[in-house]
Amino acid sequence: MKKIIGICIVLILLSACSFGADWDNPMPEDGFIIVGHRGASAYEPENTLPSFELAEKLDADYIELDVHLTKDGELIVMHDDEVDRTTESIGKIKDFTLTELKELNANQEKGEIVAVTGRDKDAYEIPTLREVFDEMENDIHYVIELKDTEQYVGIEKKLVDLMKEYELIEKDSKGHPKAVIHSFDKKALKEVHKLEPAIPLLQLISFDEDEEAEISKKELKDLLSYASGVGVSYEAITPSFVNKMHKEGLVVHAYTVNDAEVALRLKAMGVNGVHTNEPDLLDE
Numbered sequence: 001m002k003k004i005i006g007i008c009i010v011l012i013l014l015s016a017c018s019f020g021a022d023w024d025n026p027m028p029e030d031g032f033i034i035v036g037h038r039g040a041s042a043y044e045p046e047n048t049l050p051s052f053e054l055a056e057k058l059d060a061d062y063i064e065l066d067v068h069l070t071k072d073g074e075l076i077v078m079h080d081d082e083v084d085r086t087t088e089s090i091g092k093i094k095d096f097t098l099t100e101l102k103e104l105n106a107n108q109e110k111g112e113i114v115a116v117t118g119r120d121k122d123a124y125e126i127p128t129l130r131e132v133f134d135e136m137e138n139d140i141h142y143v144i145e146l147k148d149t150e151q152y153v154g155i156e157k158k159l160v161d162l163m164k165e166y167e168l169i170e171k172d173s174k175g176h177p178k179a180v181i182h183s184f185d186k187k188a189l190k191e192v193h194k195l196e197p198a199i200p201l202l203q204l205i206s207f208d209e210d211e212e213a214e215i216s217k218k219e220l221k222d223l224l225s226y227a228s229g230v231g232v233s234y235e236a237i238t239p240s241f242v243n244k245m246h247k248e249g250l251v252v253h254a255y256t257v258n259d260a261e262v263a264l265r266l267k268a269m270g271v272n273g274v275h276t277n278e279p280d281l282l283d284e
Contacts, residue, residue: 033273036060060279
């Protein structure tokens with residue numbers, strides 16, 4: 001009897017984490033994706049080429065990065081919409097030309113601890129998205145975040161055009177998309193979807209502290225019109241939420257996970273991937 005009960009429990013758990021019968025999603029149905037959050041940002045200054053290169057060496061499946069537009073219309077990689085936190089200057093990115101930004105050092109500690117591998121200043125300049133694509137070539141895939149789009153008219157088209165130029169709107173030999181776009185900005189994601197429906201989109205959703213992840217039927221219907229999945233703070237994720245998303249054919253990514261036990265718990269729950277500052281967090 002105990003054996004039968006045990007088998008039933010396992011079947012119930014497997015059912016709770018299963019996808020719908022018809023999987024119609026550009027994101028992979030199975031597997032557990034490790035996304036290097038701003039590269040390997042626990043070890044190298046975030047959103048710099050050394051951070052992305054290290055994430056690749058640590059076998060991240062994807063690197064996550066953030067894009068903005070300069071005063072002269074260049075796509076550059078930085079998290080904040082201003083340079084204050086990570087460089088020696090102050091001001092909004094949109095008020096700098098690319099040449100002016102290239103004179104800054106993106107390795108400023110600003111009271112925070114950063115790990116430096118002895119590279120010279122030029123290694124930590126603010127990279128353009130084109131430079132990242134050139135440097136990394138086809139060795140790694142991308143999760144690209146659109147941020148503060150109200151400041152950057154036309155940034156969605158510039159990003160889509162650059163992705164097309166680098167043939168990133170396609171899948172690799174394993175069937176995984178080479179690039180994914182995510183954002184908290186629903187309007188921006190819908191604009192990308194209108195420009196190029198083949199690009200997988202993840203809607204980032206924030207919840208209050210101690211609040212469990214949940215979305216209404218109306219929100220879910222809207223989400224299904226453009227997105228391939230959601231990105232949610234790991235603290236808010238529950239098995240029932242993961243199950244609900246999977247039944248609708250949506251993937252679930254968790255951010256930002258820097259604890260191996262938490263990552264394994266999320267994996268067991270059926271979460272499809274985690275964003276982490278430590279791409280090696282599950283290495284033995």
